[in-house]
Amino acid sequence: MTFEDLKPEVVSILQNTGQSVTERLHEICQLLKDHITYYDWVGFYFKNGDKEELKLRTYVGAETEHDIIPFGKGICGQVALSNENFVVPDVQAQDNYIACSFAVKSEIVIPLFKDGENIGQIDIDSETPDPFNEEDERFLEFVNQEVAKIL
Template sequence: MAFEDLKIEVSRIADKIEDSATSKMTAICELLRERIEYYDWVGFYMANHEKRTLHLEAFAGEPTDHTVIPFGKGICGQVAESNANFVVPDVKAQDNYIACSITVKSEIVIPLFKDGKNIGQIDIDSSHVDPFTKDDEDFLEFVNVQVAALL
């Protein structure tokens, strides 16, 4: 899997004029899940700052009960408050982890910024322990720039 090739495909999806932002986000989730072997669940959560909650906007993978997450709760909720990337090599080592599936072993969450404000995030779950690298972080930051331009 080459992140550079995927960047081209993500940009093509983002550039489709006829699709809505949500359908483009879903297509990006599906692309990443299909093409990156250790991305087992991919989703975008969008922030509601008034209610201090994250809301699942688009995803690919098994459905989740975690469609609304309070700021501060779980990895996603922590990223909503910290505005920083969060890579969890082994979810068993995290006290504030929300279990979505017994198969999840690791997670990466990258905040999504628009005009300097954290408006959401991309969340990736993996059934592998410690698969995420700096290359994943850089690639997902690129993906979020593309998504922010849609919103």
């Protein structure tokens, strides 16, 4: 499926009010992992209350120990502070990278805004070197804009 084909699927999942928000987010993670070959781990992190940290809400992929990520630490923690997309073509080249798995080669993190505030992010790890491009960024921005509508 192309990104354009996935957009109505994302909207449909998010509009299913018979499921909890977390269940819908999990279904989005599964949809993306299943249909984008180089998306090997897909998860949503959100600001943990008033704390300067992110908390993993749901994900699909290999198990992770990183349920909590302090602001500024790793790619996710940096995005929590910068409010900007972060595409990492080669995680080995990043000094401030939190390794989730030796198989991960690249990562993309897109902040999620609600009413102008960065409240979370979608995080995607890939076992493929340098697969992410501007199309991924625009698509994931779309996903986050749609997610923000149900939060």
